[in-house]
Amino acid sequence: MAFWFLFILLLGLATYLMVQHSVAHITRTPVWLLWLVLMTPAFLLSGWTLIYGAKQPPPSALIIWSLFISTLLYWTLFQWGRRAPRDTQAQTQAPNSQPPIQPIAEPIVRPIEPTEETQLRNCFPWSVYYVQNIEYRPQAVICRGQLRTKASNAYQQIKTNIEAQFGDRFLLIFQEGFNGKPFFVLVPNTQAAKQANTPQREQERLTRPGLALLLVVATLLTTTLVGVEIAGVSLPPLWEVGALFKVLSNPDVLFKGLPYALGLMTILGIHELGHYLTARFYKIRSTLPYFIPIPFFLGTFGAFIQMRSPIPNRKALFDVSIAGPLAGFIVTLPLLIWGLAHSDVVSISEKTRLLNPDALNPKYSILLALLSKLALGSQLTAQSALDLHPVAVAGFLGLIVTALNLMPVGQLDGGHIVHAMFGQRTAIVIGQIARVLLLLLALIREEFLVWAIILLFMPLIDEPALNDVTELDNKRDILGLLAMALLIVIILPLPQAIANFLQI
Incomplete structure (x- = not known):
């Protein structure tokens, strides 16, 4: 019981920091009010647990309606207090809207001036990218037109032209709009200006060993x-x-x-x-x-x-994002197999839970069940649970960390992976579907409820790469699909047909 309420406290702190970081600057609604609405389902579950105890699960209607009402109320309060700066308002009113430009700090270098427009247009050869119109924003210059060559070639050539004309004054971003047409954005390169004004001794303090x-x-x-x-x-x-x-x-x-x-x-x-x-x-x-x-x-x-x-392109975004879960999983596998081989087999009881290392049912996860059968062989039967060895506990947590990071939502590694594979527009749709599916899974398996709540309010849009249009090669697409398959075999329970075949 004490552990549950400690977890709720930590969840509340994490939720408050997430709301403050993600939406406090774009809505006038108080952060504490948005936080209170988000935490309402968790508070209701805590109250239920306090009154009826952990042995009596809350009714599904309480979970569903509290999540639905809190989501609707959160969205209403957010929109009610939403700020509309002049540049944001102009963007939302324009036809053929595009993904929102990420907010940046006030530029240290001066933005482009109208008198420099001829130089800017000369950076876009008509055979590469035919510029149709240029939009001036306080912190960005948006160039829209028609792409006439491969995206990778266009970005590299125009980037070279921009650097030749303007030096390192700007970062060049290449994005795909919601209408499917790619466009270029020039934003002030504040990082270069800061480095120019910062002594070399302070620049080297980025890594603090x-x-x-x-x-x-x-x-x-x-x-x-x-x-x-x-x-x-x-x-x-x-x-x-x-x-x-x-x-x-x-x-x-x-x-x-x-x-x-x-x-x-x-x-x-x-x-x-x-x-x-x-x-x-x-x-x-x-x-x-x-x-x-x-x-x-x-x-x-x-x-x-x-x-x-900034991340230079979708290839780099994919590689950086998948490297962590892949490396962690490679280390997790031998540790988990060794730990399972040294774990004790116990009988399934009322205490058997997914997150109970003293009585863990391995069939709660396809991968965990397969590895347990591999490590323990005939010792594992249909009525068996596991009393995990400490190394197996660490390995099991490694599986959970891998699965959580591979969730294809927003800022998580999985969100970056699907962004790199399919583009930002499709990644937003995939993230929304993943959140709904996890919420439905939480109705069956209450252990996923906390994950579902966290992902439900996690922003779906992540920061784009500089070249966010050039697609990945087939090898990376296949590797990304394998990563999503790994996520599925970790979080889904073992089908009964496979359990019967393995005799567990």
Whole structure:
């Protein structure tokens, strides 16, 4: 019970930060009111759990109607207080609207002047991209016309012409409008201006190895303490005076927590290193991977990197996005198989849950069931559940992290992957369908309800690549489809026909 309410508290904090970051600048409706509406389903479920206990599940009508009403009310309040700046208003009123231009900071360099329009038009040869009209915005210049050659060739040639005429004053963005016609956008290159005005010593502080190492040590400590409890060792309340010191001074106790800690940190670290190294390959400025330590729950909220320069094209967007889940999954597989082979087989009981490592039913996931049968063989039967070894717990969490990141929604890795594969317009539709399907799945499997709520309010639009029109090659399309197939075999339960064939 205490764990549930702690989780609701963390979910509330994450939701507030998400609302503040994504919509606070485009609506006058108070952030706290939007947050309260979003959290209403979670509050209702918490109240139900407090009154009736965790053994009695809430009625489906309560879940469905609370989600429906909160979504409708959120949208109404958002639209009621929506701001309409002059440039945004002009964009929404124009026919053949295009994906919204991402907001940027006030430009340090001066925008293009009308007197420079001739130079700008000369950058667009008629045989490459025939410019029909130019729209001036406070922080962007939009060039619309007809594409007359391959998108990759057009972008590269026009980019070269822009740099020859204007230097590094602008970033050139190539996007596809909602009407299917590609258009160019020139936005001030504030990053180049900042670098020009920043001493070299400060520019090199983008990667902070000292901070990254400190967070690694702190996360190793917190995950080790959680791993000790997963191993079945009872710890005294760590806030008591001297309790933490006693635990840290006992190597035998700490050693029992290391398998979980090292397994989980390896999976998360390799995941982020996949993103980081691929970003460095494409010369995208990014920070080192940073872990987030917490002294409870899983011992960490994961790890992250921040990219500080635009992604050049959809190929780079795809490679950077898929590198993390792919690298993390490759490491997860051997750890999970080894951990499952050293786990105990127990009987299915009322305590058997998807998120209960002491009595986990492997048939809740197709992939987990197949790996469990591979590792345990005939020991696993139709009436078996698993008491997971700490390494298996880390591997199972690796599967969850992989699946969550592969969800094809917005800013998640999966959202970037489908964006790179199908373009931003189609990715928005896929993201909306994925959110609805996960919500329907949550009605059957309550463990997915929190995921469904988080994804329901996650923005569907991510930041476009500079060349967001050139399509991927067939090999990357196939790899992307395999990644979506991996997501499906992780989150869907094992069909009964396959379970009968495997005798589990």
